[in-house]
Amino acid sequence: MNTAHIFTRLSFTRITSVALVLAALPLAGCGGDDTPGVLPGPAATQEPGPTTPAPVPTPKRTLLTGGLTPTRAQNLLLDPGFWLTEQGQTGAGTFLAFYASSSSRLDVKVSTYSDSPAGFGGGVALLKDPKATDEKSRAIQLIASFTGGKGPFEASVWVSSVDAAGTPRPFPEDGGGFEATVLDAQQRSSAVLQQDPEKTLVVGKRTWVQFRGTLKKDLVGGGLMAIETGAKGGGFEAAAPEIIALPTLAATSSTSLARRAPEVTWRAVRADERAPLAAYAAIPRRYVPAGHDDPGPRTPRPALAAKGAQGGSARKVGAR
């Protein structure tokens, strides 16, 4: 039985609407957790106990409202769906992957798994060293810059674990070396997101866990999210990263009603983290107009009928 309930960017308001209208329906999991893309976890969808009468079969799936993007509209990360990463784009705001040891770039495979926390609204980034074994791998950093400003901020990312062959596996109890951090522009310290034990979802063969945290300070001069695999083998899949400046959420927003993420812990920025950051910063900026790059093929506009230059006679030319 699939007990996970995942969809894309469900708002509390919408859940409430569903709950009001469908109050009598066996629609499990309409709680008040507004975490993007996620309905309450397995606890809300327990199978009936042995003494519970079961007048109708337990539905294997429930109907939800899907949103456009994998995270809330107020996300300061430009590309939480990793679409630009998939296209090989570079530039401020795009997630780019580097080997931590050499700061050389790594192409990231991005796939759409609609049963993931990103739903149809975003991709899932596979962070795996092609030479990885199940025990050892080169550490990879996936990083993106974002606009800073007035805090506090709430940061989160969903992650699942894969083995060296890319096959989903249970999320390691010790984290498997995975770490998600947020840095400010001055790189004085890293805010480490914590795995939220209440945010674990088992979907098919994948176990998704959420790392999240609240940064109770301003981020002067911008910030950066770093998702790091560590070197303990296998790899990770990341989905729906989000940085929300809480002041941007209206007081009536559903988020204000939600359980806040725990405060982050802070540690010094490690020396080996700086090389990928420098490589990210070395990306040349572009000063070209929008649409400068060919948007793709398109059929030409239709011909002008019976062109005079081609001997046609259907001219509609005349002196006025």
Place this chain on the structure above:
Amino acid sequence: MKRAHLAAAVSAALALLGHAPSAHASSFDARTGAVALSSTALRAVSLDDAASLKPLGARAAKWSNSAFELVYSDPAPDVLATMFARGEADAIEGAGALRIGKDNLGLVFFDAETFGKVKEGRFEVSFWSRADGAAPSFVVAYGRTDEDVYAKNHFPFAQVRALRTGKQTSDGWAEFSTGAIDGSVYGVGVRAVAFVPRRVADGDSFLVDALEIRKVDDKLTKPVACTQDDVETTCGAEGDCMYGHCVPSSVTWGPLPSASIRQDLAERWAHIATRIHGDRNSIRIAKDKLQPEALRLAREAKSSRQFVGGLARLVNELRDNHTSFGSPSNFTYFGPQLMSSSSNGLGCFGVVEKDLLGGGAGYGLFVSKDDRVKVGDVLTAIDGQDPKAWIDKHYASFARTMPNDPRADWGETANALSELLVARARSFTLTRCASATACTGADRTTVTLDIADLVYQSILEGKTGGGGQVGCTARFKNAVSKLSGPSQSGEDPVDSEVQPSGEVSVQFDGFVGQGGWEAKMAAIFQSAPATVLMDAREGHGGYYSAIDALFKIMRGPSEPWGVVSLGRGGHDNPDPLGLFNAGETCTTERGSNDFSCFASNIDGFFSIVGQADPPGMRSKVAWVNTNDVSANDFMPKLLQGRSKLRIFAPHPSSGAFGAIISLPSLLPGVQGGSIQIQDSRFATTYAAAQSARWESGHGVEPDQVVTQTQSDLLRGEDTLLNVARAWLATP
């Protein structure tokens, strides 16, 4: 009975949630967690196995690796059988589902029987899909023959994609729909619906189930004559006006997204434009206009023209040449936006001074191979109105981006004018003078082309191609006699030659250049030629490093100047106190690659006082501008004020002073969006820049306003080059 109540309740709930209005008949049964096919659909396909494909006229197809075309095949039954998933969770209706992705192979359904039934009315295609690594690829293709469905050298006459309706399940299934779409466009019916993936990685696929084709109503959009001014009343809320005739906006801007997706898209654009964008002028416009208007459109729009087209227009009205809503991936005649600066079989226009017609700026024909029009003709009406007034009203609806400084619209719209006339005007009038000296009485004639009827006729006759394409530029004549193509490294060409007068003429379009480009520029100025003409009239920008390099070649510290470009200080306030505190080191070579500079989006450079002036400082330089954007804004701004340098142009440059970054696709089927993430200040020093103004929105003013005259056009003379050279020749 109980199930009926349940379905009704679900339906009512979904209506409250704002799902796309449609004639959905397939229904999700909350009790069983399954979808039931409609009994009233024209075609309802379970997609349980290969046998279910039989009535659909299915053919296998994959995208060619080398061309934009489908390669068709007739798969063996055993291959078809492998395309169906039969796992317990792999279907939302029945016992199986179609799995697309293996070997990039897809299916195209040429269901002539069903499409024949809907040709005179509207219909809807819906299906359910789950992405198991790949998002579904789907299109409804219109055409006269089956070949029109992307066979070699063919494009569909029109096409429509499907969007998620908002109905989604807890295990990753979502309903997709085209919404109500016309069974034919300009009399051309639907040929096929296709599920063909593009570049799916090994192991990735998507499932398709519960495919339905349903008749909606008989409200076919009639191709009656229309104009951009009367589209709402003539074509209706759901219509668009292209080629002077009404067309359903589903084939131009795509399906109308559901209410919830409209709300999401409007909120995301409002957030990006007000809290991430760097152009201070655009941020202000976004707060005043885009934010409230986008949310209003999301609530009230009745069609994709109104919503998607309306939102694209609002983004254009941010007035930033680095900012774009993106473009619908529409490979047909009905791509709604202006895509290319080409002649479109008509010709190329440029900005002219109407000296033979009483004066004032206008659009003159620079190039044409069509004998109905003539070089030197001046556009005097579009749909019976003043051309600039018509363009000011409508260009924002169809452009992909717009100049920051509205005074720069002339150059950009001149380049786009041919396509604009062909695609969106009903008629236009040219005024023709017999010669450069005779333009009164019988020597002045007008020529009116009912272009919409001409193009529409061409469409009905099935003619393809644009009738000859010439790339349009702002130049009437080139400054050099021999032009090179782009280098293998992708750098912009820099062409130069020495004129008999001794003047070194340089023609280049932009600053997409690194080592090779910089070396060419350095070589030109190394010997400090007495006079140099820099023809940059078609300036498409480039790299900061190239600007910096040319600045150091052409302007020395004896006349100090410089620039700092900064991102916004924060999402809450673009210009907080202390914005400039940490940026000074970023404008030095030492600090320019610091991470903090990158994270804060700070770049810049200033003259290094004490260093010797470069040889190029001694050259007298005429800089010629017209349609110039971004890096081509920065460079003249950095040179302006230098002794022995004058900028000649018909109007200011665009005024786009910042770096561009790409946006991901925010709406499926729309690609290529972007924003500017900086704004810039110019001054003699970093400290002085702190009290300078933000420059975006202020194009570089020409030192001498010069416009191509109509009389020179008729003489075959390039006015800007002549005036610039005359100035260079003066002592």
